[in-house]
Amino acid sequence: MKLRFTKMQGAGNDFVVIDATRAPVHLTQAQIQHIANRYFGVGCDQLLMVENTDTPNVDFRYRIFNADGGEVEQCGNGARCFVRFVVEKGLTNKREIKVETASGVISLSLQDDGQVTVNMGAPRFVPAQIPFEAAEQSTAYALPLQKETVTVSAVSMGNPHAVMLVDNVHTADVGGLGPQIESHPRFPQRVNAGFMQILNTHEINLRVYERGSGETLACGTGACAAAVSGMQLGVLQTPVKVHTRGGILTITWQGDQAPVMMTGPADIVFEGEIQL
Ligand SMILES: N[C@@H](CCC[C@H](N)C(=O)O)C(=O)O
Numbered sequence: 001m002k003l004r005f006t007k008m009q010g011a012g013n014d015f016v017v018i019d020a021t022r023a024p025v026h027l028t029q030a031q032i033q034h035i036a037n038r039y040f041g042v043g044c045d046q047l048l049m050v051e052n053t054d055t056p057n058v059d060f061r062y063r064i065f066n067a068d069g070g071e072v073e074q075c076g077n078g079a080r081c082f083v084r085f086v087v088e089k090g091l092t093n094k095r096e097i098k099v100e101t102a103s104g105v106i107s108l109s110l111q112d113d114g115q116v117t118v119n120m121g122a123p124r125f126v127p128a129q130i131p132f133e134a135a136e137q138s139t140a141y142a143l144p145l146q147k148e149t150v151t152v153s154a155v156s157m158g159n160p161h162a163v164m165l166v167d168n169v170h171t172a173d174v175g176g177l178g179p180q181i182e183s184h185p186r187f188p189q190r191v192n193a194g195f196m197q198i199l200n201t202h203e204i205n206l207r208v209y210e211r212g213s214g215e216t217l218a219c220g221t222g223a224c225a226a227a228v229s230g231m232q233l234g235v236l237q238t239p240v241k242v243h244t245r246g247g248i249l250t251i252t253w254q255g256d257q258a259p260v261m262m263t264g265p266a267d268i269v270f271e272g273e274i275q276l
Contacts, residue, residue: 012246076220
């Protein structure tokens, strides 16, 4: 079978986007792993499947699969690419779009300068909702790893995140600590591991070792998780400019149940067809 796709990127987090609105597309986990493979396939951090929905007042459904083929709840950079995709492909003429994801409905708006703003909903800090095993809720948890104990904040942005403060993001042991945090037994559904360096109260450097994909050049939900964790810890204030290895994301949050707003780029790179 030949499958048409669009290759996209948002701040260097890259995606293979499949249009399943005209005809249903079913991919096995092995096929998704093959498409995501940078040597034998197209190469991407996540595969996004754009589908129709029957839910009232919602425009589309979009499904997110990590490079390991596992389906996940949320993807911030993917959400921006999704909106750019449905507009450029003529699947809608709206600029304000509501999309259903596995973790609920989110709203997106495409701006005239090509940047996309996503209402990511309110962050969740209750351990059971992340999910994270903890006796009680806190802004910082000690997490024993193989050779050291690190301190992390735990938050759900629809998907689970652990964020730790580091002195220098460029020299942080993301490749060594990231996989240990990702698979830590206190995160029963595994977790995305963020490494955040505070530059000033409105600016951070961030690297994220993503669950199911490894380190990516940027993680949108990771940027939201880092910004809100920093605000909870009292070291950041809204708005927060997040410098990732692939670009800049801007996060605002007014606290409590207010939604986290994320703004950043989303671009089409090329179109293609892959033999499966
Ligand atoms: N790159 C994404 C997050 C994708 C999903 C994540 N790896 C997970 O497993 O939760 C983003 O931009 O948010």
